[in-house]
Amino acid sequence: MSKTITYVVTYENRRWVSRCPAGEVEGVGVASSLSQLERDLAEIHAWAWPEETPAVEFVFDLPEEVAGVVAEYRREKELAEAHAKRAAELAVKAARVLTSHWSEPDTARVMGLSKQRVHQLKVNA
Incomplete structure (x- = not known):
């Protein structure tokens, strides 16, 4: 894998939604679980870049009430x-x-x- 494509992921209407702010991938990915979303995006990458398939990376855009707890957990970890x-x-x-x-x-x-x-x-x- 030559590079990584980063997606901003949010939770909207009971679904995980991914958007690619850098523009390497157009559109929006939607799935009921993060593992399914990651698999779907990996399949898209393999189809779009069969020679050098980019990895998938998530950056989570979380609501304030959970973002602080997640950040604290990561620091403590x-x-x-x-x-x-x-x-x-x-x-x-x-x-x-x-x-x-x-x-x-x-x-x-x-x-x-x-x-x-x-x-x-x-x-x-």
């Missing part, structure tokens, strides 16, 4: 992923340091993990 990554890095470091002093079962008890997980952290890092 990004933070959680960053924290999870850092925790995984520290788990490896802790497993290495602690097993240089104690057994894997004792290290597991201190870290609150299974001894199998401590072994994985120690050998796979």
Whole structure:
């Protein structure tokens, strides 16, 4: 896939509606579910550009009452992923340091993990 075509998607009259503001695709796509809308647009892309079919990307134009909640969720999800990554890095470091002093079962008890997980952290890092 050489490029991506972005659609602005809204929910109108119990249907998901897509519009292409950049003009690569004319008209409006309508479907009862986002997965159906994405499949329909992918089929249109495959038909219109058989050699290099563009990917489909959605930008949601949501009502204010839900847009704020979605934005907050996405921020918190990004933070959680960053924290999870850092925790995984520290788990490896802790497993290495602690097993240089104690057994894997004792290290597991201190870290609150299974001894199998401590072994994985120690050998796979």
